[in-house]
Amino acid sequence: MSNNRIVTSPSERVQALSDSFKDVLSLGQRYVDLLDQLAQTKDAKNLLSATNKLAKLDLANVFIDFPPHYKAADYYLIFMDRLLKMHGDTAVNVAENELNHEFEATVAAIGSEAVFKFEVDSRGEAAFTEQSQHEPLFYLSLEDKLMQFNNRALVNYFIVYALKQHTDLELRDAVKPLIDFAKYLQKDLDFTIDLGILATANDRRFMLNKPELPLTVIDRLFVATADEDYMLMNLPRNNGAELLLDQGTKLDIAFDPDDYSQEWAFLVKDSDEQISFFDVLLHYDLVREWYLANRSALAVRTDHMEIVDEESQATAEMAEAESPEEASSTESSEDSTSNEEE
Known part of the structure; x- marks a missing residue:
């Protein structure tokens, strides 16, 4: 007899209600x-576990309605708030909006007018999004333990929009707790993180969205430096140019001459490895104006991070072994769809 038969008798209805309770x-x-x-x-691991379970918990019931409760986006924001405060970081303030009972975040350095929320998609990937300009500054997957900044959104919000209302130092301080949050995820919870244009390592290459760069774009930078104190020089192997900024900071726009693809990229070099490409755009008017004026050619791409399970990886390896050319074509197609223009 089927267990899915319709409950019709009074006793069965009462029993069903009792079981539901x-x-x-x-x-x-x-x-x-x-x-x-x-x-x-x-404990950070317990915090992550609770957030993951709450975000997935289904409180729907045929007979009984739960009282109003929070949504997955709220749990993500509470998670961020608690992890920051575990490290004594109070630069981000999270509070409940009394009108819609959703949690919102503000950042002390830029005041309460800039409001941030997580927006969670059906896959459980959450985007930390500024609400007036709707720019997703970073993506977070608690289940896959991934965190990645969105280069395009960082430029759109901070460099193009917010710099009109705030100083460069205020915006630097606004970005700092977001970077710290990423580092806490990595240190405490073994997350894989990508700081994007916020990374400060001297060997970090910020790849352009378009692999080829018209040399006229670099010529425009040469012209722009004519009346400035900064010097732009050709690199020794004729693979790009290097801009000498103050305090020993250097900005390269170049390709690797030993790489057959010769894809163009930015590199930022300083003695303490404390300056990112984002910092250069934020603090140096010359570079920022040149970059934004030629953004269609100079945009830095965001390579979306993905977790590949063992079964998928094994299948891909078998396909590559059977048909190298076909596998290469497939990978090329996937790469073209996973890159996002800054």
């Missing part, structure tokens, strides 16, 4: 326990 009480207790864990734990 039992399920709800059990689910409610689990929900409360997870909320307590989210709010009270001092």
Whole structure:
């Protein structure tokens, strides 16, 4: 006999309601326990576990409606707030909006007018998004333990928009807790992170979205430096140019002459490895104006990070072994769709 038969008799209806109450009480207790864990734990791993479970928890029930409760986006923001505060970082303020009962974040350095929320898609990937300009500054997947900044959004929001209302130092301080959050994820929870144009390592290459660069774009930078104190020089192997900024900082726009692809990229070099390409755009008017005027050619791409499971990887390796040319063509197609223009 099927277990899915329609419940019709009074006793069966009562029993169904009783069973539903039992399920709800059990689910409610689990929900409360997870909320307590989210709010009270001092362990980053327990914090991550509670957030993941709450974001996936389905409170729907045929007979009983749960009281108003938070959404996945709220749990993500609470997670961010708690992880920052575990490290004594109070630069980001998270509070509940009394009108819609959703959590919102503001950053002390740029005031309360800039409001940020997480926007979560069906895959569970959350975008930390500024609400007036709708720019997703970074993407976060708690389940896959990935965090990646969006280069295009960083430029659109901070360099193009916010710099009209704030100083470069205020914006530098606004970005700092976001970078710190990424580093806490990496250190405490073994996340894979990509700081994008916020990275400061001297060997970090910020690849252009378009592999080829018209040399006239570099010529325009030569012209722009004519009346400035900065010097632009050709690189020794004729593979680009180097702009000498102050305090020993250098900005290269170049390709690797030993790489057959000869794709163009920016490199920022300083003795302490504390300056990112974002910092250069933020602090140096000359570079910023040249970059934005030629953005269609100079845009830095964002390579979307993805987790490849072992089964998919094994299948790909088998396909490559059987048909190298076909596999190469497929990879090229996937690369073209996974790159996002800055």
